[in-house]
Amino acid sequence: MNGPTLPIRRVGIDTWRESVVFLHRDCPVVRAAGYQALAKVQVRANGQSLMAVLNVVDDACIVEPRELGLSEEAFRRLGLEAGHPACIEQAEPPASIAALHRKIAGERLARADLMAIVQDIAAGAYSKIELAAFVVATNQFELDRDEVLHLTEAMIAAGRRIDWQHEAGAGLVVDKHCIGGIPGNRSSLLVVPIVAALGMTCPKTSSRAITSPAGTADTMEVLADVELPLARLQQIVRTTQGCLAWGGTADLSPADDILISVERPLGIDSPGQMVASILSKKVAAGSTHLLLDIPVGPSAKVRSMAAAQRLKRLFEYVAARLGLELDAVITDGRQPIGRGIGPVLEARDVMQVLANDPDAPQDLRQKALRLAGRMIEFHPDVRGGDGYRIARDILDSGRALERMNAIVDAQGRRARPPEPGALQAEVCATAEGTIVGVNNLRLARIARLSGAPQVPGAGVDLQVQLGDHVQAGQVLYRIHAQFEADLELARRLAGDGHGYTIGAAELMPHDFASPPGVQA
């Protein structure tokens, strides 16, 4: 059945990852569809097809009755010029909706079901509310470990897969990933040059911040270009063994990006979805070995050792079946790592550690060495237990700094790196005592309000950490901003609660790592 044909109009509205069609209320298609906004429609032109949600418009300035308005996402997906005729009709729901309904009803899904669902999601055929339905129906109590495996496989199959055969001599392609939630935790910018300096292939693609004040890609961008086409990345890795690039250009696991656009505002990040998201991205990026960092703490993503162990086992199960060598490390997530929170301040910490500056944050140095050591032990010629020492030698000798400079030059060094925001506000202790708690979420939100990551120099610069004894009036941290309004917003939030708990030293929690079996 063919619907009517109308010329395309690009409507400059960013509806995030959902394709929206705007039709005027007097458009014949709207009448036939029964005036229902939120209806699903299908747009076809030049052999291309697009599923979208309908919004009805009463203003001919936005779209005329005889035009077919497309949101930015829909326009981009269809890939045709404005004015091109396109055919529009009411869409049948995607075929995999039947499987979604079975999941909602509590059934276990087969591999073929998950393949069909993920293909439809990647093709943009699911509306936001259908995506939300999938995310809720597949939350932690609904997906068993084989379903997580099949979801991961489906997400890999729905996108592109990078092959580093020609770049990786030994056949080893190593990567590291942190499940997130700890501000300032920029160990990738240290781990990559350390392992690359040893000659291991480590082509790290990472994300920009989603809800945090900086992602690895945001911090690296302070130093170098991160938006690099794949061919360029492959050349860089051939020369330097490593890279630190933004993964968004590579179309890896596109269904994951679409699901995240709903999981984020819903605040849902269930173990099954997290495992499928991370492992699909890593396998698609061509990794053969992955070091996974799972921080645990009262304001981290994972809040108990038991939950961390369960998550670790799920990662291990799925990775093993995908043929991915995985080493999952549970780490201390009770407070931020390093001093800076925000791209410029974090890049400063990283460069201090690489330069063996005596003032460098030791917690960041130690964590990076520990993780790099574990990664080095993926190498068949390295004896178990030797990794840490090898990593330290590379860092102390200046070879890691040298390699980082090579990577930065290869990606394109920023001529004038941005500076920390010139506007500053100090946040001080209101009482004397010991720092017995640090709220990661609070500090992240304050850094975000100060302008990070959009303003790279904005953020928070921590002056004290867990266990420190402070006097009333002593500076806890400095907020940096570029704009007065941002500084004011961040300062006000810090005024409502600065994120540090100051109390008697005996209230200081035991080391998170005290339970047996934990690698600190």
Add this chain to the structure above:
Amino acid sequence: MNGPTLPIRRVGIDTWRESVVFLHRDCPVVRAAGYQALAKVQVRANGQSLMAVLNVVDDACIVEPRELGLSEEAFRRLGLEAGHPACIEQAEPPASIAALHRKIAGERLARADLMAIVQDIAAGAYSKIELAAFVVATNQFELDRDEVLHLTEAMIAAGRRIDWQHEAGAGLVVDKHCIGGIPGNRSSLLVVPIVAALGMTCPKTSSRAITSPAGTADTMEVLADVELPLARLQQIVRTTQGCLAWGGTADLSPADDILISVERPLGIDSPGQMVASILSKKVAAGSTHLLLDIPVGPSAKVRSMAAAQRLKRLFEYVAARLGLELDAVITDGRQPIGRGIGPVLEARDVMQVLANDPDAPQDLRQKALRLAGRMIEFHPDVRGGDGYRIARDILDSGRALERMNAIVDAQGRRARPPEPGALQAEVCATAEGTIVGVNNLRLARIARLSGAPQVPGAGVDLQVQLGDHVQAGQVLYRIHAQFEADLELARRLAGDGHGYTIGAAELMPHDFASPPGVQA
């Protein structure tokens, strides 16, 4: 914390029931919020407050960088003039989101949790994806019967409640409701005048079609006005004991309307949600006694007798605790009722039955008499088993027609009722045989494509029913339309499959009502 103040601009985009704020990408608020479309924002002005979802705009024709664009729904909710200054800031999630997360995690919710969630939904604080999350998390396997009760109570509490004390002499306010899904099933237009003629108070408010080719309100609108303010309705009921009005003006169970806007495109209509939706609307509308029609059939909403019985028990449990007298009747839903599908054709059927026209569809007459009889037995002075006879006497004597005319006159008779669509197409049997199956969904969709309910005269006029023997080439039904394009769309769908199964007489299914305990 106060966000910046911007002048309001009304953006003529109908986003259905979701409030959307449109901000230009260069607006300072967008920068601070991190450019994230789908973020939740709070708009405040004049002591009014509104939660909305953010869409980012790149076109100053739609909204300027220093303007605050509001979708039609958001503009209506805020209720201020264009140009009025309003303050905008990033919204904290509504307080009840914590309870939603507990439901998603599989916990049972307490009455207070459901009250808080429904209040937030009615206040427009939930985004579409949060609504979808609630709908999925509360599907049939997740809500126990007390949760359904509490959800119903919360939905009643969140809206207005009509009191018919002054109109209902005996204190009895009777109503009937069908759970839907059967095309042409317009028995309300017969039942209301019959029971009103007996002096029982029956103020029926009903909906327009959502996904069907006609709702009761659409069909009544062929004959009379249905959009009546409450005071006017009360006056009509005082005079005629009955009315057949559209319920949308009365603000009854507004949370239900919002939930339906997500349940409909998701195609989710779980028993718990159905019970809460129907009973909250009925109690809010002031009914004391409700006759409920649950049709069962292979293409009805309820497809097995066991499911119908379970649904009936859930309705009975909740109604009893709400103090609502309920009589739930399981009926034959294997095919449409009456001949016409679409407002004008259905109204014709109804008037033929009321006029005792020998050509009137007997199935519609019989069903209406059976339901009216059960309703009449709600009256304390009527002996069990006498209802049907009383209803038949009222209909046969012409008193029901007389009362219908009184109601039509009181609501405002249409001077020139619309006619059946002049364009017609006949759909014929392709083989000889017995009609052994009728697909309700298919016929509804064909009627909808022909233009119903927006074009009142459009629809399908059935010529045969289950069990009839037909010859090849015999007319199964006529499609009526007003526009050639509509007729063509409907005819093409009918060409792909006309919705009738023609086979050997022995394939004819047993009467749906053969299991014990069923009232046919």
